Amino acid sequence: MASSVVSEHRWQFVTTGGLVQVRLRNARDLLALSQLDQKLWAALSCPTEGLNLDPATLRDIDEDGDGRVRAQELLQAIAWTGRMLKDPEVLVPGDATLRLSSINDADPEGKRLKASALRILEALGKEGAEELSAADASDSKAIFATSRFNGDGVVQAEAAGSPALAEAITDIIKTVGSVEDRTSKPGVNAELVETFFKEAETYRAWIRRSREDASILVLGEDTAAAHDALEAVRAKIEDYFLRCRFAAFDARFMPPEKLDDASIAALGEPVLSGETPALAAIPLASPGVGRALPLNEGLNPVWVSRIAAFQKRAIEPLLGARTELTEKDWDDLVAKLAPFAAWKAEPHGGVVEPLGIDRVEALLSNGTRAALEELIAQDLTWKQEAEDVFLVDRLVRYHRDLFQLARNYVSFQDFYSQQPPAIFQAGTLYIDTRSCDLCVRVNDVNAHAAAAASSQGYLAYCDLVRKATGEKMSIVAVLSNGDADHMRVGRNGVFYDRKNRDWDATVVKVVENPMSLRQAFFSPYKKVAKLIETQISNFASSREQAVDAQAKTAVEGGTVALNEGTARVGPTSFDVAKFAGIFAAIGLAIGAISGALAALLSAFVALSWWQMPLALLGLLMVVSGPSVLLAWLKLRQRSLAPILDANGWAVNSRIPLSVGFGESLTHLPRVPTTARVLRRDPYERPNRSLQVAVTVLVLVSLGVGGHFAWKRGLLPWKPAAETPVATTQADAAVDAPAEASGAQAETSPE
Numbered sequence: 001m002a003s004s005v006v007s008e009h010r011w012q013f014v015t016t017g018g019l020v021q022v023r024l025r026n027a028r029d030l031l032a033l034s035q036l037d038q039k040l041w042a043a044l045s046c047p048t049e050g051l052n053l054d055p056a057t058l059r060d061i062d063e064d065g066d067g068r069v070r071a072q073e074l075l076q077a078i079a080w081t082g083r084m085l086k087d088p089e090v091l092v093p094g095d096a097t098l099r100l101s102s103i104n105d106a107d108p109e110g111k112r113l114k115a116s117a118l119r120i121l122e123a124l125g126k127e128g129a130e131e132l133s134a135a136d137a138s139d140s141k142a143i144f145a146t147s148r149f150n151g152d153g154v155v156q157a158e159a160a161g162s163p164a165l166a167e168a169i170t171d172i173i174k175t176v177g178s179v180e181d182r183t184s185k186p187g188v189n190a191e192l193v194e195t196f197f198k199e200a201e202t203y204r205a206w207i208r209r210s211r212e213d214a215s216i217l218v219l220g221e222d223t224a225a226a227h228d229a230l231e232a233v234r235a236k237i238e239d240y241f242l243r244c245r246f247a248a249f250d251a252r253f254m255p256p257e258k259l260d261d262a263s264i265a266a267l268g269e270p271v272l273s274g275e276t277p278a279l280a281a282i283p284l285a286s287p288g289v290g291r292a293l294p295l296n297e298g299l300n301p302v303w304v305s306r307i308a309a310f311q312k313r314a315i316e317p318l319l320g321a322r323t324e325l326t327e328k329d330w331d332d333l334v335a336k337l338a339p340f341a342a343w344k345a346e347p348h349g350g351v352v353e354p355l356g357i358d359r360v361e362a363l364l365s366n367g368t369r370a371a372l373e374e375l376i377a378q379d380l381t382w383k384q385e386a387e388d389v390f391l392v393d394r395l396v397r398y399h400r401d402l403f404q405l406a407r408n409y410v411s412f413q414d415f416y417s418q419q420p421p422a423i424f425q426a427g428t429l430y431i432d433t434r435s436c437d438l439c440v441r442v443n444d445v446n447a448h449a450a451a452a453a454s455s456q457g458y459l460a461y462c463d464l465v466r467k468a469t470g471e472k473m474s475i476v477a478v479l480s481n482g483d484a485d486h487m488r489v490g491r492n493g494v495f496y497d498r499k500n501r502d503w504d505a506t507v508v509k510v511v512e513n514p515m516s517l518r519q520a521f522f523s524p525y526k527k528v529a530k531l532i533e534t535q536i537s538n539f540a541s542s543r544e545q546a547v548d549a550q551a552k553t554a555v556e557g558g559t560v561a562l563n564e565g566t567a568r569v570g571p572t573s574f575d576v577a578k579f580a581g582i583f584a585a586i587g588l589a590i591g592a593i594s595g596a597l598a599a600l601l602s603a604f605v606a607l608s609w610w611q612m613p614l615a616l617l618g619l620l621m622v623v624s625g626p627s628v629l630l631a632w633l634k635l636r637q638r639s640l641a642p643i644l645d646a647n648g649w650a651v652n653s654r655i656p657l658s659v660g661f662g663e664s665l666t667h668l669p670r671v672p673t674t675a676r677v678l679r680r681d682p683y684e685r686p687n688r689s690l691q692v693a694v695t696v697l698v699l700v701s702l703g704v705g706g707h708f709a710w711k712r713g714l715l716p717w718k719p720a721a722e723t724p725v726a727t728t729q730a731d732a733a734v735d736a737p738a739e740a741s742g743a744q745a746e747t748s749p750e
Contacts, residue, residue, distance in 0.1 A: 009035050016416035017661035019653065024407055027088035033410060034075050038652070042412050045070045045650040050441045051423045052498045056138070057401045060394050068648070074409060081398045084110050091403045098396045099131045113395060116388035123147065134400055137393040141183045144386075149379040151386030154181035154189045160375065168368045171359070172196045175351045182386065190376050196352065197369045200360045203349030207357045215339040219317055223340050226314040230337055233310050236284045236303060241327045243287035292324040412655060415640075418664065421498070424644060429462065429477045429505060431493030432486055436460075438478040438657075438665045439495070440643055445474055445509055451646035452476065452511070456638040457657060459511035460487060464495050464503040475505075476643065479515055480662030513638075515666075638662065 009032035012023045021042055024030060038044060045068045048058035061069050061077045082088045086104045100117055104110040121129045123143045124136055144150040148159045157173075160166040169188050172178075176196045178186035188196075210216045217223045280302045285294055295311050315322065318336050319329055352360055363369075407413040408423045415422035421437065429436040442448040445461045452459060458479045465472050475495065479487070489510060495503040640655040657665070671677060 011036065018656040018658040019412070019416070021411040021413070021653070024403070024411060024413060027082075027091050027403070030078055030091060030403060030406055031082045031088060033078060033406070036410070038071055041071065041410050041652050042655070043409050043644075043649055044652050045648075046409060046424075047648040050443075050647065052421070052425065053401055053405060053423045054134075054397055057397045057405070060397070061405075068650075069405075069409075074405070077398060078402060078406070081395065081402055083107060084113060084395050085399070091399060094400055094404050096134045096396075096400045097131045098133075098137075098399045101130065102399075103395070109391075112384075112388050113392050116385060117392050119385070120389060120392060132392070132396055134393075134396045137396040140389065140393075143389060144181075144183050147382075149382040150182045151379060151382035151384070152182050153376055153380050153383075154179055154187040155372070155375050155379055156181065156185050156187040158185075159187075159379075164366075165368070165371055165375065168363060168372065171355060171363070175199070175355065188372070188376075190373065193369065193372050193376070197364070199349035199352045200364055201349070202347060203352050203360055204357070204364060206343075206346060206348035210343055213339070213343075216343045217340065218336055222313070222317065223337070224344075226317060227337050227340050227344070229306075229310040229313040230333065232306050233303065234334075237293060237325075237330060240284045240287060240293055241330065243283060244289065244291055244327070247287055248289040292326045293330075294324050296323050412640075415655075416661070424647070424649075425498075426475055427495055427497040429460075429475070429493055429495045431460070431477075431491060431505065431507070432482070433669050434479070434482050435667045436477040436479055436665065437667075438480070438640075439475045440647060442474050442476050442647065445476075448476060448643075448646045449509055449511055452643045455640065455642040456513050457511075457640075457643070458484060458487075458513045458515045459509075459643075460507050461509040461511075462493070462495065462505040463508050464505050466501065466503050471503075473503075474508075478640075478643070478657070478662075479666055480638075480657060481666035482515060482668050484512065484515060 009028070011029070011032075012025060013020055014023045022029075022036060022040060046058075048062050048067050048069060049055060051058070058069055059065075061073050063073055063076070081091065084104055084107065085091070085102055086106075087102065090099075090102050100114060103114040103117065105114045117132050117137075120137065120143050121127060121132060123146055124139070126136070148161075155169065157166040157169040160169055172188050172192055173186060176192055176199065179189055179192065181187050219226050279300075282300050282302075284300050284303055284307075285298050295307060295315070299307055314333060314337070315325065315329075318333055322329075355363075404414070404423065408415065412422060414420055415425070418437070424440055425437065426439045426441045429439050442461070445463075449459065449461060455478075460477045460479055461474065462477060463472070463474050487507070487510060489507050491507045493505040493507075495505040497503065636656075636658075638657040640657055641651040641653070644651050644655070
């Protein structure tokens, strides 16, 4: 594990998207990564699957095969690649083609790889070529197709070199199986050859013992048929003689001469056949004390054919012709075939038995095994050259992928520059009039959502399918611009992967968080509008239900009155007091609202001209300020790290998604500046009520504004001066006491 060391290399750190990270500029930076403290790395491990990078490259770097590329494994791959190249700077462009002149033939291993690269080009029919592509280097089937040996220890029939060995390889494949070689063709290796000849030796010894012991093959080649015929009826004959012995023990074991109705009914099938289990279960023949088994008549019809075959193949050859079989005859017959039964049950190399003893004897005696082992050993001498072929393939892929992997591992350079996209970005999701570039593949939506919830991002999980091919996968998209008014589970969109293939996308889960400050600013007003809309809807619904209930009550009441013969004629009386109260309440409500609006408008008009914008700004701050502040706090905490950690990464830093950077990852629609937009909708119906309301509002605004301007003296004409009016003596007498009291109030001390 790397420790804090003083690096001699001169690094460059940059701040992008709120993250301070190292910038990899050239191959010198790449080769010096062992000197960079791993605490400064963006990640310390990443998965080998689900990334937009050749999985073969990641699996080669993952030396322990645990499905993770760890920091030390990446450093080892960088060091090996740097040693195999004359100028490591060729790693920076990430070309898919490696020039042979770039291979460091001054190193012994590099010299071998260069020679192997030349042999690869020769095998592919490209002699004289000066460069090798990743596609050619990875085509092992084409590379080894023309080679007799490929170093994997597997030989094919075509590579045997002689018809006899080719036939032997074919026999081995037929009996004990095969393995695939590097070209995916079936062949045999040392283990299969050893297994085959071990089985062949066992089979030959088994056959020889039967030939040396006369008691085994008592009927020669017909012994097996006699044994099989006996085994076919053994259980049934032993059952018969056991029943006979029990009949001597107790007469109740004697069966009736004929089956009774209950026994026949128990068969339970309307159509009987020789395969009916109930019929086969009936005793072979009618048992009795000391009774022999009849062979020609009185047998269970289901067993007649098998008893006949047993009589022909075993009884007559071993005991002679007879019409019945006693229990002693049965015991003698079983004893005569017992050695064969014991011999047949022994392990005897049965897998090679289909070849026959003559073929097995030939393979064991003509030196086939030694020839095959020599052929396999000869193939293994090419093992190093074959491994060099795969090392060349690895070098060409490292030449293409290694610098890109480091830019997405040691730092998230590609992610913040967005040219090209990061290796964990799966593609672009188009949904709800926006496109989302930050889409990451996931395996388990629910498990990923539980782990990624702390990212503080608005996450939309989608199931993707390509109906043309049946391919399926899941992604999580981070929405970082626009609003969430219409985002919901079940919403459909289109996803374009990194190969520009389109997928049908369906939202299956949403983790809600603020998307942007713009969304937070308008959120309170949308909530108020939604609340008003809900209240109006609820009020309308309740009034509709009330009207329905009143109508139902009226109809039911009228029906009852008619049935009783007491239906009243004429209209129902109108309750004036009730409706007057309703109208008064409505009037009071309207008056209160109008008064509040008038007071608010008067207070606003009373402000100075420079105070009015501040008042409007203050109102906006009161309404939108808390929502914007909360969104700003959450957006400052928004991070990519939990999303990648949930996919198996070991992210070493927070990877912030700042507001500005987030807006660059989710794009909203913009009409081209050169386009002409026709605003008039030919199908839009004019809203007269709205027009009247707007007209009234404009007139009121003009009136209030004009009055304010006139009172402030902002118009060209001034308000007329008030003309004094002559007062009568009576008026003067009335006003005198008030003026005297006012003067006295002004001169009196406090």
